[in-house]
Amino acid sequence: MKFVDRIDEAARLKDALAREKSSLVVMYGRRRLGKSTLIKRVLSDNDVYFLADRSEDQHQRTLLAKVIAQIFPDFDKLTYPDWESMFRAVNYRTDKRFTLCLDEFPYLVEQSSELPSVLQKLVDEKQLKYNLVLCGSSQNMMYGLFLDSTAPLYGRADEIMKLAPIRLPYIQEALSLDAMNAIEEYAVWGGVPRYWELRENRSSLDDALWRNILSVNGTLYEEPIKLFQDDVKDIVKTSTIMSYIGTGANRLSEIAARCNEPATNLSRPLKKLIDLGFLEKDVPFGIDEKNAKKSLYKIADPFMAFYYQFVVPNRSFIELGRRLPIEQALNAHFSEYVSMKWEKLCRDAVTGNLVNGVVYGKAKRWWGTVFNEDKKPEQVEFDVMAESLDKKYLLVGECKWTTRENGKQLTAELLRKANMLPFAKNYTIVPILFLKNAPKDDVGNAILPENVVELMR
Known part of the structure; x- marks a missing residue:
């Protein structure tokens, strides 16, 4: 798919990596927004890109050493007992500036809790001869590592970029749509480029829905759970709250009644979902945002809204491969669903x-x-x-x-x-x-x- 938008983010990243002194750049945002793609477009053949996984720390260093060996021959011939020795070895071998990118950085920290302190030490010494780009999909963890005033790396980053979903005009450009179809497609896929890629591979919106979302084998059939795994401890409770809101419980009292919990127990999980960009608080014009009596909770993300309105209530039919009830639901309610997204886009x-x-x-x-x-x-x-x-x-x-x-x-x-x-x-x-x-x-x-x-x- 054609790469669209991200003009400002790419310019900021290029600028940070081209400065006179080495830079520490942090990039985060929910999964599938194109963080890795953006970084790889900016990096050159002389830079190092490493995608971390959840394996133990020594194994991760071995894998990283093999990637670094592509620009520093025989770098992987040594064993590095800890992260500090590895980063210092890279510094020793560096004769001209390059960039080392550690993607899914939170996975490394999960296995090596000392890593942020090690990087703080190296940054504070001001001796690093290479740029560091640290990227992650766990919004909670990335925020805690760099924006929490008690964290070792707080205040050390030269650039912190939070990637947001891409705006409506770019889905029109990416998928070559007219304005009306762009709005209908955006109502389903939102501003997430990976979803646009999946849509581009199918002949129509209807075909893409059945292939990717409305099938047990669909790439996005379990997508919300995968997104919640990055940032939420109680996935069951989170998904339950989203289900109730997605099917029309919009007031705090209604959500609490359906969850069979006091409203006070829900303030924290609701705020968390708002902070993550999955929910929004709808307050009438002219009313203070903190006015709880008038507040309505809505699903902010278009894909999530579609999922909790059309997938969750029909999960039994999807599991059995029964298309007819789902087709009836789409025929009866899809236009009404798009109209709600149209309202939001107009605002x-x-x-x-x-x-x-x-x-x-x-x-x-x-x-x-x-x-x-x-x-x-x-x-x-x-x-x-x-x-x-x-x-x-x-x-x-x-x-x-x-x-x-x-x-x-x-x-x-x-x-x-x-x-x-x-x-x-x-x-x-x-x-x-x-x-x-x-x-x-x-x-x-x-x-x-x-x-x-x-x-x-």
């Missing part, structure tokens, strides 16, 4: 962006009770709401992932609801329709898939 597209000549802040949803024209309470909801940075405008948006809508009617309803909001009185209301297709009776305020893709570049 992301508005956030911090110039829309019709106005720059907006963070876009959120809003839901609550207002008093209508008859002075009666009415429940209303807005898919997108954002305040302009100059505080003059309030963008209110309706998102639809259906066939041609009536633009005039939707806009009138948006304005009716917005005019009932007590806090909207001080703003100029800007109604925007985020639509899958161009509307009937277009009133010039529609934003279509191609516009959203462009806004997210």
